[in-house]
Amino acid sequence: MSMTWSDFNQQVIFYEILIFNVVGHFGNFHILYITYRFPKLRAKSAYLQCILSVFHSLCLLSTLANALFILFDMNFTRRQCYPILAPYIFCICAQAVLMLVLPSDILFAILFPHKYRNIGTFKYIVVMMIGPVIYSTFFMVWGFVKMDDDPIDFCNPPTGLHPTVTKNWMMSNVFINSVVLALFIFLILMVKIRGDAIRKERKKRVVRRLLVLMGIFICSWYICMAGVFMTLLSFQGLRQGVIHANFIIFALICYSQSFYVIIWRSKEHRAAFFHIWNIDRPTSQYTTSSGSNPKDSFL
Template identity: 45%
Template structure:
């Protein structure tokens, strides 16, 4: 691969990292702030979503040094790169499993409603975050055990990990993401048949699930599937590194999108967002806009379920 193509690619990836950092940090920090200042938005589901936002913030911030290395063309050895981004790898692993836990959470809401209402928020959240913690800690620990001094072209998770650990990471992510996708589809089918008989909130939640599936498939699932696919079809060397590194676009999209999807699909979040930023004249004028009240109010329904535990 020519040096010119490699340089252009590095500039493009660096630009993507900076742009998505601005959008992603704004969105994730706003989500945390809204959950903190609005009691109606505090529920088990949104505490888990907060953990996802924290993970995404760390993932975005750790991409910034990588953008500098890409732009300058500096290369590091694995025994320097991996320890430097090991915390990033922990959170990148955690956020993948937390996404699955959010779907499991919705499954529990639908099929184990009594259990969901009775269990304490802290206990429930700790339970749901236990598996992400164990998976992340195991991957990082194995990465340290297998670490060597090989020169790495890019200092990012799939390349900074030893090839054996990187293969485990990508394959386990594809497996986890496939489970998430299957569970998503199962819930959508369930809501489809139940929606004809139950309240409109169920049908609205089903619509939101469809949006979540599309965003999920075209972000994190596409990223991990691509990383694993390039290895499976026999790519090696600089060509493999080139294609794997460009999968960062889908990862960045994953880290950035949850708040904006929530803002789009939930009038409750739109109203809370506008109220929080109403000290700005351009935002204050939005209060009179009709779009502020449109679409589903699913978050209200979930929050009501948890109101006794607040």
């Protein structure tokens, strides 16, 4: 029996998700483990990156569950789907806002270095997480409130959420992404024009690494939102499966890219990674003892 286009499309989605889950979890785990093993690499922004990595891994796990639903051609109503989907909604919203928190953290560290160093790490992280938690909780709860018995083709955010919630979620994501883009441009200008404000070479590397992360996120997430927009329009003759086959990969890139950008742009993290896998001998600055003071580190 020949394979239909729908069957082929489902397999493409499944293997895309499976591959990115392996690649993404490997990277996100190593962000956490390197931060745990090497105290010199611990700091406020590093802890925020760890939290983002946790949310990214949870998002990847949620896409894996959705891939299984697609592979076995499981049908849902929105009321059946959403309780399964709700944790994914929370995580996907939190990671979007955290991508706004990360450049804000760097700007705070550059513009107000003394205040930044003197704030307790735990207190700072709690305050910075208030926005992501409120935003994520709002859309997750709204999704529960608007559940109905309409049948849906896929149990994922664009279709699992009520269309009213999806529309507002998409618009808010575009707004957040636009603010991230504005901060992206501002940081580039700061690096180019006010190099004296970024005195330490290590601080410059952190800013440049963040710019790469932000650039990939901005491009990928804008394209993702374009896919959501097309789903909402429900173009005649254009199956949602085709849309997902073309656009889900950009969400997976967002969830998987952080570690690989960090390893590419950070000599310290690269050396720590090599040390973990016995690829290279660490220098004294990568000791795993707890003698360093992360409060004084930029990242």
